[in-house]
Amino acid sequence: MDAVPAALRAEFGRRAFLRACALDVQVRKPGNVSVASPGHGMRAWHFKASAAAAAGPISSAGAPVGERIEVAVRATWQAARCNTNLGIVLLCAPLLAAYERSGGTGGVEALRAAVREVLESLTVHDARAAYRAIALARPGGLGRAPEQDVAEAPTVNLREAMALAADRDRIAFQYLHAYPDVFDLGLPAFLAARDGGAARAMQAAFLEFVAALPDSHIVRKHGDAVAQCVIVEALPWRTRSQRGELLDQDPGFARWDEDLKARGLNPGTSADLSVAVALAAALAQPQQATAGAPPRFY
Template identity: 30%
Template sequence: MSKFKNNSQLIKKLYLSSCFEEIYYLKPGNVSVKSPILGMEKKKFYRAAEISGEILSNKNIKLGKSIFLACKKCMTELNTNYNLGIILLTAPIIKTAIEGFISYNQIRSSISKKISEIDKQDGTYIFEAIKICNPGGIKNYNGKANINNDFAKNYSFQEIMKIGAKHDRISRCYYSIFQEIFEFGLSYLTTTKKKFSKEFSTQCLYLKYLSKDPDSHIQRKYGHCKADMIKKKTFWISKKIVLNESKKNKKKIKELDNYLKKTHTNPGTCADLTVTTLLIDKLTDIVTTSGLNKI
């Protein structure tokens, strides 16, 4: 029997642990306890995790509505978008876990089923959540999948995710059933955490995401050219540091953080992907070991 089925408290604990770890570790350009961003309060990130964790782990609230309610309450209390990307990415995973899976192979297929079940009402809730949070740069996009256009109403949620997948990594996760995480990030984290500390492994994972594809948050705000430039810059830095947890390499991570912070360039989507990978990793650890010692 699945250890997760109807176990909202366990799943919420894993979610909060993933959020708190990610906010604690320094991630170049992104907010952390060790390197804040002007105007973003670290206490509010913790509070955003608590608010969203309580709602997303409620087994009686459907996926779309839980995303909407979590975003609405976070915005009402905190008055700023602190965690839309995290909510969007982790919600289907949390809902799937609550329904229960008993093997690693079942996790992704269960998530696929959950996403395929998103109906018109669920999709409307999700799009309203995005509108409420108004993520940076979203008004710069004016394609067919623009949720602010009446034209988008002609498409199902899944069709809009397919269109958005071409330029947005969160949409791509929904469309590809989290391919980027299951076939790239998760295996990378599994390997690195055997060799390095939890913090350095998480930093390497974040840098790998940032050097793999343009960050969607940066691309929305500043365009493809800048997002691609940051990707290439991170690729060469990442290539040099990922095999050695040394003071020299930690200094390089800090230098990249300083550079991105000075240019107000926040790879927010890569941070969201990192949190989601940490959560799936915790879930798979429990599934594969059938024990709770990894929580």
């Protein structure tokens, strides 16, 4: 199969990123901001503006991963003035670079192989650019690290820097292990639910993550015990989602969403991973994506 021209790959990647971010706020994901439910001092428009600002830089043809991250986060900050999408950008930049590297063809396994190649080729310049982006975004609960702290210029490449945090941060874990949560956990759930529509697929992926993994964002801010409690709360909803039930029709689902927000609990890492899954699904199976239609924010 012939490779897709670079300019077309970049444009498809931009549109796929916008659609994944649109799904992020279209569907109710308990504890996260959505069109149906603001939270944590943010509303859906913050995320819409962030996605629109970041889409061009993060999909820029030929750009190194670190540059994609830094320019996208700077554009986001100018648009929203808050950290809405640092995790999304950190996860999606290597995926879009991998799609470009793979030639835009070959399916899930080709994309996964290209992700591994991209991660293995990361440089110290990528790390320095990503550190500048993280410093600008100022994510909550980050704390200090004994080695290669984000307050200082790194001296190792970006994958090596992420490896130092992989035991406490699930986004860093993806960099070290070549995105196993995206490809082995979230993507199967997304694809299995996609016949019910992209929104339900996104919700299924989110529930898979929040019911299976202690959310890194919750752990950083509230501790592992609280994160484990959220897993227990999520398990029955994941089961119902796997059975194909329409959870948005159950008032209890909305109540759980509001209760998490009232407790200040935001499964933000699970949401970020879900956006990466939606993007990976589009990049790996572009024939299933509506590439010709302009992206919509709902």
